[in-house]
Amino acid sequence: MKEDLWKNFHIQLSAHYVVILAMCMADYGLLLLLNKHLPYSKNIFLRIMADIVGISAICLILLWIFNFFIYNVFLVPEEGLPPFIVKFAFAMTTNVPILLVFELIHYFQSEQKAIADSEKAKRKILLFQHETLRSQINPHFLFNSLNVLSSLIYINPDNANKFTKALSKTYRYVLSLSQQPLVFVSEELDALDSYVYLMRTRFEDSFTFQIDRISDGERNKIVPLTLQLLIENAFKHNVATEESLLNIKITIDSDYITVENNIQPSSSADKGGIGLKYITKQYRIYAKEVTVKQTEGLFIVKIPYI
Template sequence: MPAQPTEQLNDRWIRISGITFLVLLAIYAYKAYENLFSLETGKLLLESIIISSLTWELDRWIIIRFRHKYPLLHQVRTRLCWVIPLCWLVNVTIDCGGMLLNNAIEFRKHYPKAAFLGAIQGSLILAFLITGIQEAVYYFSRLLQAERETEQLKKENLQTQLDSLKQQVNPHFLFNSLNTLSYLISEDAEKAEEFLDEMCKVYRYLLRNNENELTNLGTELQFIRSYFHLLKTRYGDSLHLNLAVEPSDEQRLLPSLTLQLLVENAVKHNVIHKDHPLTVHISTRADGQLTVKNNLQKKVQKVASNQVGLSNIASKFSLLKQPAIKVQQTETEFLVTIPLIQPSH
């Protein structure tokens, strides 16, 4: 049986402890400790357990319902403005209802009118107490969850960097790049210098990528131009890149190396030939989404894949609490839609 989340275990013990505290409070208020083993004390104990359990559980149910409706930490004030009055009303109803039932069936001593008036004040105190404890536990669990997700995101970023470096700094890639550079040096020194400059930019970006979890789209596009320059030198007119990005979108954010992973995915899994050129389109939409698509011409022979690319990107957006990426494939094209993140000011 899988272990329950820590938040559930903490909440369970908070509920048990809270109900126990309310029962002990009732015993103290009615001085039942003076005669612990009497029938009257036993009846009070039973009544207190029922009333306290109903009060705590119904208040908790209300809190959870409004927590689902207003889940964010900055919505605490709105949530409490609804929760506390409702919990107060429920608590008054339970307390007064219990006393009325007791008086009707004469289960134990008759409750006077003053007890009903006192229930109004006592129920408000309980509403604040239960809500405060439940909110404190919720806030603490959210902080722990955020810390865990931050650590996981860092691991995902490190894994992305490692996989990208493995892909780029492998002997095959270096051999091709250095071979291309060697050829250009003897044939066209100017192009060789340009190729070397772009190659340095690619490696510099890859090696410095661990500084930030997010980068702006403009920076990613600068990198992808350098990265594509290396690919273009190798594949020539068999490979094309089209960019249609609004300048206003270049300050929006996305996880680092997202575009590189998508371009790499397209190059890795599709035929690239002068008779069947591969074209990658990167564009932004009016709704703040980024699309990366390519014409689909899958290689006949399956390419070994560790499934890092798309799953890695999807995992990052999930950890960042962003909408899920969308992957679409038709007979002629492969398209990935990514939500761009609005920078906070």
Template structure:
């Protein structure tokens, strides 16, 4: 459990504050100071501390096991359970202390003052836990923003690197003389690729439909460049297009396969994209280049992005094939 030290100090502070309140109340009611202090130290202070830890344990249990989303209902459940236990604890202690008391109602009456004490403890614990949750959420959001920015930078850097621009402009220059209509379409697809990267810069996730539309533009550019040496197949039932993925994740896997593998007419690079109801599977035949640095920065970055959503990317590599399985985010 996190923050153990702070939790202990917090509960101890509540207990001492209730102890002080009890002392003031008894002094006002006319009881001698020395008698009051002895009674409070011996009985009420240990009771307050025990009650504080019991209440905290119950509230933590309700938080973890029941996962109640409605805060008002959860607090009501906390108050109900802790009130019953506090009255039971106080009643048991009073029964042991008041030897000549036989009546159940007298024991119950002597135990009732613990109820407002218990409520004060419960409300303070709820406020304390809420504050901790907000702090953790802010830290997590800051971490997500940092990881998102890093991933988007890597994606943008990979796409705007000199090699990509050089190759794209070379292809465009050739098409301008050979086929003006194809050159026009190539230019539109290239602008679509960069527009997507820029418009999704502030987004944590996109729909599969948006991602596939972007991938289609990217694949068109690569098909024009590699022609018959590159074969890409997409198996898509179109049933999962409203599911969510990390922006440019599928494209990055395709780009990775092209970057690290040889593609020739005699040995074309074959990339297969399969979309089922659970995940997206991107696979390619393995024919690695010898001179490409394989630091896998992009893939590791993508793994960190999915880890932020408690999702795991499965990577399978053998002598013939490289496979990456991307889960949906929802």
């Protein structure tokens, strides 16, 4: 009997290596399947049960294939070999560490990916703030502001002083955002007052501006300068005159901030600046979608809270 066992030892050893290799491949496939359809974050108890059921099924299937080849193909006698239950227990004690190693490898890879994604998101936010700042201090914006200020100095010194303070407050807010990826809605609205004052001084009675507070959403957070940039886009792409008023309305509710304006396309619209597309990308960093809707007479943008 011992001679028969040693005679077929190389066959059994080779078969065991094949089984271990197949077990590794099956465990990896099981890991990918469960991570896709039943991750730990969804239900940790069900995931552990699925792991146990999965490796048990893998062991049973591989042992059945192993026995078939050993006994039916290579015709190794069953006498003296361990029973099926012992082989199953051995397979389970082998398979559990294999799956555990794969789980740990996947965990550390996920952690590294999460860190890399976080750093990438931070870089995008910093780029957004840099581009926003550059947009605000571009020569065209400064030229218009200084031109208005120059006129006010001679016509109305008091208003010139107010305009200077509003301009200063606007830039101070922009410069303060270097360490703030998100701001409270209340902060954004406070800074928006100065910007609207600048626009009011420049365009006078050529537009209307209204804020409706349907619910208290001012303690929620949004990406900095979102409202200012949307208002800037409204002026950039539409005509604003006393004969054709540009009507801008901001609505604050429990889920969104809605910015809307009537559509009066300008033939000489400035196509520069950050634009709505770039704002949309910033909210996608936080898995939030900006809703853009255009009717026959209105352009509507709904900003989600973060």
